Amino acid sequence: MTERITNGRRVSAVIPTIGRPELYDAVASALAQTESLHEVIVAADTSDELMLPADPRVTVVRTGPRAGGNVARMAGISAASGDVIALLDDDDVWHPEKLALQLSLLDDSQRHWLSTTTVQEPSGRVWPQRLWHAGERLPHYLFRKTAVKGGQGAMHTSTLVFPRDMVLDHPFDVTLRFHQDTDWLLRLDKEIPGLDIRQVVQPLTELRDGGGSVSRGIKPSDSLAWARRALDHLDKRTRGDFLITVTYFQAWRHRDIKTALRVLGTAFTWGRPGLKTLPAVAILPLKVLTGRGIA
Numbered sequence: 001m002t003e004r005i006t007n008g009r010r011v012s013a014v015i016p017t018i019g020r021p022e023l024y025d026a027v028a029s030a031l032a033q034t035e036s037l038h039e040v041i042v043a044a045d046t047s048d049e050l051m052l053p054a055d056p057r058v059t060v061v062r063t064g065p066r067a068g069g070n071v072a073r074m075a076g077i078s079a080a081s082g083d084v085i086a087l088l089d090d091d092d093v094w095h096p097e098k099l100a101l102q103l104s105l106l107d108d109s110q111r112h113w114l115s116t117t118t119v120q121e122p123s124g125r126v127w128p129q130r131l132w133h134a135g136e137r138l139p140h141y142l143f144r145k146t147a148v149k150g151g152q153g154a155m156h157t158s159t160l161v162f163p164r165d166m167v168l169d170h171p172f173d174v175t176l177r178f179h180q181d182t183d184w185l186l187r188l189d190k191e192i193p194g195l196d197i198r199q200v201v202q203p204l205t206e207l208r209d210g211g212g213s214v215s216r217g218i219k220p221s222d223s224l225a226w227a228r229r230a231l232d233h234l235d236k237r238t239r240g241d242f243l244i245t246v247t248y249f250q251a252w253r254h255r256d257i258k259t260a261l262r263v264l265g266t267a268f269t270w271g272r273p274g275l276k277t278l279p280a281v282a283i284l285p286l287k288v289l290t291g292r293g294i295a
Helices: 023-031 069-079 098-103 138-143 164-169 180-191 220-230 236-253 257-269 280-289
Strands: 011-017 037-044 058-062 084-087 092-094 113-120 161-163 196-207
Touching: 011 023, 011 069, 023 037, 023 092, 037 069, 058 069, 069 164, 084 164, 098 113, 098 161, 098 196, 138 180, 138 236, 161 164, 180 220, 220 236, 220 257, 236 257, 236 280
Parallel strands: 011 037, 011 084, 037 058, 113 196
Antiparallel strands: 084 161, 092 196, 113 161
């Protein structure tokens, strides 16, 4: 396919992988973009052989093995030659018009920007339902609950598109093994005043869930320690909502009642959960213990 460039931007798709079989489809969906794709960098955090489409735009860089997702991301970003980075998990796929629609919302005056879309799960559910609005702080959008059911925003990794120079100046923390995207987004909000965020409403990314999710393996005590460091500059409402909806939930999913109670105490002392978050204190344990998951 002949490369076509939108707004003078060349996009490098960066796909970290541990060698999941879904990788082939992920790479193929990047190669099928209607506009702007310059190359696909597969950042392989494995020594295993990879099954990939035969295309001269595909390059493999090796890390690890098992060096971690952020190590692979930064290796791929460093190897990229495009001026824009688009992240894609190795078990997700893009719709063909994703990059074209995201980049069509930008203009040449923007230096620090972040573009995202909604996503669709295998069940057909589209999220986030709550969309970002101009002027909203990114942590408020991501963490604060505005409704008892749902009510939070989200920016999935496989939707993120941003300038390569920006991530080189504000890189992912390669020492982190969890809350990797969240940590990076928080630091962007803190370090770049006036970060321009553009969100496409259409679900242009399909989640395929190849298993082995990092989020399921997060130790609740580690999540709490990270929150105390990374969220300390935020207001109590945002801290409390994060601790209840993320760390408290992780503690119950691990059946770690002792840590769940410690997280709960921290959420109401160091933080102050909003009224729409309070029902989750009872609802989340019930959903985990009855096997109904989380809405």
